[in-house]
Amino acid sequence: MFHRESGFFKTTYAADAALYPLPIAKWTVAALALLFVVIIPLTVHEYYLSILNLIFIAIVGALGLNILVGYTGQISIGHAAFMSVGAYTAANLAVKLGLPFWITLPAGGLMAAAIGVIVGMPSLRIKGLYLAIATLAGQLIIEWTINRVPAISGGAQASIEVDRPSLFGFSFNTQGSLYFFLLFFAVLAIIATLNLARSRIGRAFVAVRDQDIAAEIIGINIYRYKLLAFAISSFYAGVCGVLYTYYFGIANYEQFQLIVSIDYLAMIIIGGLGSVLGSIFGAVFVTLLPIVIRIFMEDVGSLFFTTAEMANVISGLRLGVFGGLIIFFLIVEPEGLNRLWRNIRSYFRVWPFSY
């Protein structure tokens, strides 16, 4: 339709790997930027911004996990533990040394990356389910360590309060200002991942995922790239943990337990493994769907039930509907929402001619 693709010829490798496949993509990005930077913050109620904020944080974490699981094919169920490493690193630096967020945030990411490399070492020898169990062990060891070492956790409660992030004296202390703070990092993470995926490193990751022996034969150092995938993925997770810490104003190890790792795995599987857009779809889906179902049912349910009865019905039904929709979407399109989106797009691409 209006997204015309004919007449553009790629004559170099550079053009083929370009960030914008078509000139019109620039306009799409500009329109999205206008929507998210100007229109939404000006017009939307703070409540909806708070939901978007949660989505932004989830996007960063989901992108990180997708680099490891989707692009490199290394299963990890220790993602939440890396978040807690980032969270506690940043919280300790912010409270004990009084450092600002633009130091603590990368520091949290780097610390998580370092721990991630250690937890990722078993990946050099094992794959698949075995690696999943090894990373599960990593998750439990990190949880235990944080819970048990007061120097890290800051006492029996294992929680450290931090001040809101501030820049040049401006404090990000409302949902509205935190929106820009989190949007910035979500966009940064998206752009970084897009660039990573189309670069030499990203392609090496994909080669390792598809067939690691073949990758080694064509000259990819799989040890190096597997560990690099763990490092980059954990860096994202660490940053995600730092963002949670600043968003809630507290680092608390109970926010990063095993169930959170599973949630993030669910996000990327629903969204689509090995794609940036899939991570975004997954983060949006998993964060938003329970809320939408609840708000919808509050309205419909109030026709049939009293408030007290409804509370019980909603909770149970919501879980059922949520689980049912996940199964439905995965049956319709096993490769996730991203593939579904691409199918819809390619249908309309040739519309009204089906071939």
Next chain:
Amino acid sequence: MTRFVRSWLGVAATTATLVFGGGQAFAQKELVFGLQCDRTGPTATVGVNLCPGYHDYIGLVNSKGGVEGFKIKVLEIDNEYKVPPAMEAHERFKKEGAVLEGLYGTPQTAALNKKLEEDKILGTSPGFGTASAADGKRFPYTFPIAASYWSQAGAAVAFAKERLGGNLKGKKIAYLFYDNPAGKEALPILEDLAKAEGFEMRTFAVPAPGVEMGAQILDITGRFKPDFVITHLFGRAPSVSMKELKGKGFPLSKVVAFVWGSAEADIIAAGGMGVAEGYNTIQFAGVGKDFPVLKDIEAMYKAQGKTPPKEMDSTVYYNRGVLIAALHVEAVRNAIKAKNGAAPTSEEVKNGMESIKGFTLGGLVPPMEITPADHEGGGWVQIWTVKGGKLTKTKDWFQGYRSVIQKHLDAESKKS
């Protein structure tokens, strides 16, 4: 331009509101209460009984014409014991104009402390959150309104002392706890009291999820051989501890459990009331059905031609829900009275909460006094014991070692 966009989006937002709901407080004489709950997460066993108690008390107040003429609308959100949904719930309550909210869960309370203060909406966290939240100066908008783990630790030692003949010198006490921050929180108080009272204390941590504690129990009954056992467990763990202790021949009458190890369901899961004979539990709300307010709720259901809900039989958690609702209503009542009948703001409700005193609801609520400095209300507890197939009251409202706990609270407030 902006105005045009704004009005256009306003239309869209209104349509969305109509489609998706998000009911506004239209009625002039209506107040919105927010309630977070966990009906589907890891602590669902608590939530499914506690939250109906909350709704029923509010229903009772509404059926009698509301509080000072204001009807109450409760907005409940199930946070599944996860932190991000708790933040979403708080923002939703704020959008709907809630004057206060009931929090649910320790990490959720920790994550919302700061936000409550920034938005000036009070949140209650009975049995959750940190003990230091009792300090109203440090956490102005967080209200534990029930005995913290510190107060419970003091009460447990006081009870042990009473049971062991009034002197703890040279006695041995075991502390069996769930290995998480909440479980460890009581440690400083217990260590302090061990020094002051001269008893030997040893700790036994149970790792999550708390269903396997054979080794710890063997260590307690076989090696340490304590005179008294204090347990602080959650979820399925309390019933496992009862079964294991009983199985090793340790008398349950020498065990006292903190507040989350003391519901009827836990005791029944351990093999029934008969098996748990003698088991002592700490409670921050009255237990049983022998309260006028519960009779009123039953009467309300009968008047509507319905049978009272089965949740009422789980009196430990149901009554706690009633307690939370009653204190919320009292706070709002105080605020409305202070304003001569006008609708209060959330800040005025906070002042109302801080002037609660001498409100006991026929014995279901302790004789607490909430002040701007003390949001815990004094840390009152009761001890209930399994006797003859049901929970019976062994010790009426009391405060254990209040001066020691106050000393720790003061030290904590100096730290910040």
